[in-house]
Amino acid sequence: MPIARTFRIVAYLTVTFLVLTLFGTAPATAGPRPARSAAQTTGTWQPPLSTRGRYIVDAAGNRFRLKSANWDGAQGSWTGSGSSGDPTNHHAGQDSYGIPLGLDRAPLSQLLNDFQALGINSIRLPFSNEMIHTTAPVPDVAVTANPQLRGRTPLEVYDAVVSALTGSGFAVILNNHTNTSRWCCGVDGNERWNSSQSTQQWADDWVFMARRYAANPRVVGADLYNEVRRDVLDDPNWGLGDGHDWYAAAQLAGDRILTEANPNLLIVVEGINWTGLPVDGFPHGRPMLTPVRTLSNTLVDAHKLVYSAHFYGYTGPHHSGATGIGETSDPRYQDLTRDELYQALADEAFFVTTEGRHYTAPVWISEFGIGANETGTAARSWFGNITDYFADHDADFAYWPLVGWAGHDDWALLGYDTSGHRSGILDGGDWRATAWDHLMNSGSRTGYVEQGATWRMLSTDHGDQVESLRVRAGGDWDSGAYKAVCPDGLRLIGLAHSGGRGLCTDVTAGDLRATGNAQTVVTDERYVPAGGDWASGYTKFQCPAGQFVIGYSRRGERVSAALCAPARATPKAAGRTVWFDRSDNRPADGAGDDFAYGAYKGQCAADELIAGIAFTTRVGSAQGPAAVLCVPVPS
Secondary structure (H helix, E strand, C coil): CCHHHHHHHHHHHHHHHCCCCCCCCCCCCCCCCCCCCCCCCCCCCCCCCEEECCEEECCCCEECCCEEEECCCCCCCECCCCCCCCHHHEHHHCCCCCCCCCCCCCCHHHHHHHHHHHCCCEEEEEEEHHHHHCCCCCCHHHHCCCHHHCCCCHHHHHHHHHHHHHHCCCEEEEEEEECCCECCCCCCCCCCCCCCCCHHHHHHHHHHHHHHCCCCCCEEEEECCCCEECCCCCCCECCCCCCCEHHHHHHHHHHHHHHHHCCCCEEEEECEEEEECCCCCCCEECCECHHHHCCCCCCCCCCCEEEEEECCCCCCCCCCCCCCCCCCCCCCHHHCCHHHHHHHHHHHCHHHHCCCECCCCCEEEEECCCCCCCCCHHHHHHHHHHHHHHHHCCCEEEECCCEEECCCCCCCCEEECCCCCEEECCCCCCCCHHHHHHHHHCCCCCCECCCCCCEEEECCCCCCEECCHHHHCCCCCCCCCEEEECCCCCEEEEEECCCCCEEEECCCCCCCECCCCCCEEECCCCCCCCCCCCCCCCEEEECCCCEEEEEEEEECCEEEEEEEEEECCCCCCCCEEEECCCCCECCCCCCECCCCCCCCEEECCCCEEEEEEEECCCCCCCCCCCEEEEEECCC
16 A cells, blocks of 8 residues: 555544544633623723724723633534433533523523623623524523523524623624534534535625624624634645635635624634644644734734634643643643743734734633642643733733533533522632632723724735725726735735735825725836836836825736825825845834745835836746835825
8 A cells, every 4th residue: 555545544543533632622611710800891891892903992992901701502512422412421511502501500690790790891602603503492491590582592592692791791702613513622523614514604604693793882703713723634724725724714704794794893813723643753733823923814904803812721832632542742831831831822822912013913812711620730830820921911811611510610710500509710719719810900001092003914825815995896906817905094015026915004194095996007107207217127017196006916926017096195206216126125123024924025114105016027037026116105
């Protein structure tokens, strides 16, 4: 048998054998988030939410720190073995019936009061695609303590929970946790957004859900998919342009939500949770947000993107989280020293919060947690260390899980027995309370956040990236070419010599474009003025007088066209040529960071805009952008 085929069979059998423990991605139960007082109550913020640099802000521009917890259950709880009607075959013996846990044990009003007592201001509310399409009502036993919900489908119960939460002042982030109503994670049919459905259907479901709650302003976010990871045979990737490309899928769904359903939602993109086989000697690891450094998302609204990552002590940068079968010799996060843990957190997620980069965005740790019955010294130290880090770095976070059945899931912040009696972090004797209270009551930036400079990447690696709604309204301006246009409010300020990357910003001047949708597609040198040869021997696509470049297109590596639009004031005539066909030519401050890793780049200064693109058509020469004409921003 050929070696390659033998390897595939061995890998398949190995991974299938590891199915129950594979990848140790945060078990859908993952922890707590206790706090007895909140720095910001649920009633003091104004939706919708958006972003300013690394911060989330409300409609008044005031910081809104996500102090959240995960109210799970609607994503499903069946483990995939035995009868789904037997609670023992559900996670921690808790049959959620495909709705948020606890509705059989405590009235919604009691649950909401307890959530308020924790001090949290927001809820990550998981759901499955299966929940959306289920037409059978939940059994009465699932809503014993809330008889008003009898006879409703899981989606209708979810509706009622969303309404109750937002009516009490909480912000709600919808989270597509699973495809099927089966407990996450590992190899369970929910590894990717399209593991058991098409990307088209997945995006359609997101448009449906976003529209469903569009009239509710306290539904503030769409967390696109939970813990994207490897299935038995294939890894997800970030930017390869194939059917497993999470970067492209998130970009597609995010833009569709904002343009077709609800332009007010935050779009939450989680990093990749696991790739490779969890076997010593084979490549494997937890990429998290590391790919964002060289390929970041740009949405049609440049101020709606939030990145997300998950951290649990029993997993690690290269550890699956398994014990026994599927366990590797790599350290877990709880095995790292405090300094090593902090470096891992920075490398895998928090670098994204660095201001002034093309990838700068808020980072929301949307899952972390630990059990109240945990006795391990390393695990307990990890929880103290990571909550210290979140406190010291003013991080947005969400504890997993919020609600559990007493005597079943000790990770829950709040446990309820069959009579509705509550126990947990609020009731004394819980070792997690000290770390939780420190996190909840730690110093945090509050008040108004100034709108700093925004930097965003454009990529035509595998197709168009037209992020301007004004340009989209005008149709296809260069049919058959790969096209890229900055989001409305930003201008093009940098280009790569190869690969088709670009850099957008609003630095120093904000939105430079005049009102109206006028634009000019430039495909020749007709607008180069007499005596104005700013790139001798090169073909120059120069904007008409009074206009500047907002987009570009390419056919292969060759520049196909420049898209120009009128400026709100006439740019000054004097300009300078920035060459970058033989080396980088960027401002010394490095603003925007490396937006085209591995390629030569050219970038105008902060107080300039691009008025033209030059390239060569000489045989044997790279025909990508070689120079740009940088013109002072009009005063």
